[in-house]
Amino acid sequence: MTDIPVLGFIIQFAQFLLDQLPVIAHSSVSVAIPIALAGLCGVVSERSGVVNIGLEGMMLTAAFAGWASGAAALAILGPSQGTAIFNITLPLLVGLVAALLSGVLLALLHAWVSITVRADQIVSGVIINIAALGVTGYLNTLISGSSPQGAGGFKPLVISADVANIPLVGWLINAIFNQGPIAISAIVLIVVVQILLFRTKWGLRTRAVGEHPRAAETVGINVVRLRYRNVIMSGAIAALAGAYLSMESTTSFQANMSAGRGFIGLAAMIVGRWTPVGAFGAALLFASSTAIGRAISFAAPENSAGDFLKSIPAQFYDALPYLVTIIILAGVIGRSIPPAADGQPYEREAAA
Amino acid sequence: MTDKPAAAPEPQPAAPNKQAGRASLLGITRSVAGQAWSVLAMPLLAIVLALIVGAVVIVLSSALAPGAKFDLALPLRAYQALLDGSLGSADGRVTTLVEAAPLIFAGLGVGLGFKAGLFNIGAQGQFLVGAVAAVAGALVVQGDGPLIAIPFALICGAIAGALWGFIPGFLKAFSGAHEVVTTIMLNYVALALISWLITGPLRNPRAPQPITPNVGDAILPVLIGRDGHIGIILAFVAVPIIWFLLYRMTVGFEIRAVGANPDASRYAGMKPRRLVMLTMSIAGGLAGLAGTINILGISHAMPASYSTSVGFDAITVALLGRSHPVGITLAALLFGMLRAGAGLMQVNAGVPAELVDLLEAIILLFLVASPVLRRLFRLRGVKSSLGTTETMSRTYGSEAIR
Numbered sequence: 074m075t076d077i078p079v080l081g082f083i084i085q086f087a088q089f090l091l092d093q094l095p096v097i098a099h100s101s102v103s104v105a106i107p108i109a110l111a112g113l114c115g116v117v118s119e120r121s122g123v124v125n126i127g128l129e130g131m132m133l134t135a136a137f138a139g140w141a142s143g144a145a146a147l148a149i150l151g152p153s154q155g156t157a158i159f160n161i162t163l164p165l166l167v168g169l170v171a172a173l174l175s176g177v178l179l180a181l182l183h184a185w186v187s188i189t190v191r192a193d194q195i196v197s198g199v200i201i202n203i204a205a206l207g208v209t210g211y212l213n214t215l216i217s218g219s220s221p222q223g224a225g226g227f228k229p230l231v232i233s234a235d236v237a238n239i240p241l242v243g244w245l246i247n248a249i250f251n252q253g254p255i256a257i258s259a260i261v262l263i264v265v266v267q268i269l270l271f272r273t274k275w276g277l278r279t280r281a282v283g284e285h286p287r288a289a290e291t292v293g294i295n296v297v298r299l300r301y302r303n304v305i306m307s308g309a310i311a312a313l314a315g316a317y318l319s320m321e322s323t324t325s326f327q328a329n330m331s332a333g334r335g336f337i338g339l340a341a342m343i344v345g346r347w348t349p350v351g352a353f354g355a356a357l358l359f360a361s362s363t364a365i366g367r368a369i370s371f372a373a374p375e376n377s378a379g380d381f382l383k384s385i386p387a388q389f390y391d392a393l394p395y396l397v398t399i400i401i402l403a404g405v406i407g408r409s410i411p412p413a414a415d416g417q418p419y420e421r422e423a424a425a
Numbered sequence: 426m427t428d429k430p431a432a433a434p435e436p437q438p439a440a441p442n443k444q445a446g447r448a449s450l451l452g453i454t455r456s457v458a459g460q461a462w463s464v465l466a467m468p469l470l471a472i473v474l475a476l477i478v479g480a481v482v483i484v485l486s487s488a489l490a491p492g493a494k495f496d497l498a499l500p501l502r503a504y505q506a507l508l509d510g511s512l513g514s515a516d517g518r519v520t521t522l523v524e525a526a527p528l529i530f531a532g533l534g535v536g537l538g539f540k541a542g543l544f545n546i547g548a549q550g551q552f553l554v555g556a557v558a559a560v561a562g563a564l565v566v567q568g569d570g571p572l573i574a575i576p577f578a579l580i581c582g583a584i585a586g587a588l589w590g591f592i593p594g595f596l597k598a599f600s601g602a603h604e605v606v607t608t609i610m611l612n613y614v615a616l617a618l619i620s621w622l623i624t625g626p627l628r629n630p631r632a633p634q635p636i637t638p639n640v641g642d643a644i645l646p647v648l649i650g651r652d653g654h655i656g657i658i659l660a661f662v663a664v665p666i667i668w669f670l671l672y673r674m675t676v677g678f679e680i681r682a683v684g685a686n687p688d689a690s691r692y693a694g695m696k697p698r699r700l701v702m703l704t705m706s707i708a709g710g711l712a713g714l715a716g717t718i719n720i721l722g723i724s725h726a727m728p729a730s731y732s733t734s735v736g737f738d739a740i741t742v743a744l745l746g747r748s749h750p751v752g753i754t755l756a757a758l759l760f761g762m763l764r765a766g767a768g769l770m771q772v773n774a775g776v777p778a779e780l781v782d783l784l785e786a787i788i789l790l791f792l793v794a795s796p797v798l799r800r801l802f803r804l805r806g807v808k809s810s811l812g813t814t815e816t817m818s819r820t821y822g823s824e825a826i827r
Contacts, residue, residue, distance in 0.1 A: 190793075195544050200789040203737055205786075211486075340610060398606070402603075404602070
């Protein structure tokens with residue numbers, strides 16, 4: 074490997090990436106969506122000072138609730154013709170609503186434990202994760218015994234080949250819009266929350282409560298209510314990520330199908346410095362690491378750069394997001410600092 | 426040991442003290458019983474309530490099967506089968522111990538972390554890294570006979586686990602990176618690492634699936650039953666050692682002091698940074714041993730698809746056992762029972778073995794809600810179950826330890 078100059082290697086690698094760009098970009102966005110939503114969920118919750126480790130469990134529960142309710146609704150309502158765009162059917166909508174509800178319920182539990190009971194937020198989150206794994210695993214085994222018909226899934230918007238082949242921007246349009254309704258609304262949601270968080274009263278209050286709840290309370294902000302609201306919102310966002318898994322990117326539920334995406338989302342939030350767009354960027358970065366790894370194993374270029382890339386074990390690309398997160402958390406490159414009151418239960422001062 | 430249990434900061438559920446002398450035996454019995462009650466009430470209540478909720482879930486879900494009706498007797502049959510499978514036969518009892526042993530090791534590790542105010546979610550990764558290192562160690566000394574191979578493999582597993590625990594400890598101590606996040610990340614790095622090792626350098630070339638070669642000489646001797654290996658004894662030996670470390674050694678006192686109040690312990694001249702690294706390393710080593718005995722004692726080779734829930738069950742065990750070595754042992758035995766009996770329950774009562782995960786989940790939920798349970802059941806003087814973990818996430822947003 075020593076005989077190829079570094080510049081040559083970079084050129085060959087860039088050439089490979091350019092060739093594979095349409096494939097890598099599209100699959101990166103698809104893989105990044107649940108991670109970015111999980112990161113967004115973490116941002117909304119932690120900016121107000123409540124750590125939400127339980128988002129993995131919320132995702133998993135929502136994925137199950139969405140799929141199971143969709144299947145139940147299909148059995149009761151009977152099959153119906155989906156809309157031309159996105160293949161929206163009534164059972165799927167029922168499933169989506171059930172998924173959101175389950176996420177909100179779990180978030181309510183987390184909010185109650187960490188805000189009202191003032192128990193340890195990380196313990197509560199870990200318990201939600203273990204509980205979600207147990208409950209969904211049990212119910213899934215039970216239900217899949219009768220192998221019910223699922224409600225299917227939302228379909229991606231069809232982008233015509235003409236649009237996708239527009240030079241320079243075609244691949245980008247294809248990557249972003251050749252997606253299902255949840256994915257597209259996730260991207261919109263990320264931008265909207267970014268603006269809300271840094272440009273509105275709610276955002277200012279959220280950040281104030283996350284940094285210094287006592288000061289926020291003295292200027293008349295209801296810390297408890299705001300934290301409840303934010304945690305419940307974060308639960309709904311995590312649920313959207315779960316629904317994406319079982320109703321859009323696939324059409325059925327598998328035990329433990331969230332497979333750590335909630336935790337990578339947490340990592341994306343940290344790498345993105347607790348901002349929605351930053352978390353999305355980090356999620357894209359993580360997802361493209363996976364996508365590039367996959368592209369290399371399928372279609373490595375026939376040159377020295379390709380040989381080198383193939384010599385890196387595929388598992389390295391899997392581990393990369395986690396390693397990057399650890400390095401950034403450790404402050405080796407660009408330290409990322411959480412909100413000051415993150416994880417601390419808030420106790421109102423007794424009235425004099 | 427002349428210390429009365431009453432003097433210890435964490436009362437043990439001990440038998441009446443024989444050296445009570447002239448003091449009324451009844452009075453001491455009552456006070457010890459009272460203390461035991463204050464510690465045991467909440468975990469026991471959580472278990473009982475979980476069994477009740479579990480029964481309700483079994484009844485409700487019995488109607489989910491096609492053409493079935495609500496079966497009110499099903500929970501009884503399920504729990505009966507669970508008991509029969511775990512305690513009803515000699516084989517079952519051995520399986521209970523085999524299942525409990527790694528939980529004791531890993532639970533002790535997580536509990537030790539709790540005592541130091543550290544939430545070690547990384548037991549899973551430490552378990553896996555320890556397991557694969559034990560295999561690697563066993564392969565190195567292949568042919569040297571069990572007397573060398575077994576201790577060497579055990580040490581390899583413990584050291585690898587300790588290293589995997591040291592990393593988050595070091596990061597916590599010197600950069601303030603919170604151990605919850607770093608241990609979660611390291612769990613996934615460990616997964617990638619063992620997948621690479623077992624599909625690559627450690628792969629048995631003659632096996633169709635990616636799996637390591639057999640550990641050969643390092644196989645733990647079986648003492649009782651079909652697979653009652655010597656690792657069970659090692660786990661039970663670790664319990665008094667960790668208890669001694671925590672409650673009879675200076676370093677244990679310092680670990681508990683750092684957990685209770687890092688600032689105060691620093692002003693008292695202790696070194697929180699060193700203690701955090703030490704605690705995480707010991708915790709990792711214990712979890713690594715859990716993985717080691719599972720590989721050397723049960724599976725004898727490690728497939729790339731090796732899956733386990735020990736690392737996460739260990740968190741439950743430590744929480745349920747209130748981070749005390751004795752409590753952890755009891756909780757580990759309970760979960761060993763549940764895991765051992767689950768198979769028979771599935772066969773005899775037709776209830777999915779995942780019911781055990783469900784029960785685990787419900788127990789945990791009740792533990793979290795313990796302040797509410799205390800009010801609901803009017804349990805005065807009973808300790809809240811998560812007492813030792815209250816300060817855990819308060820350091821989440823803070824800077825590095827000074």
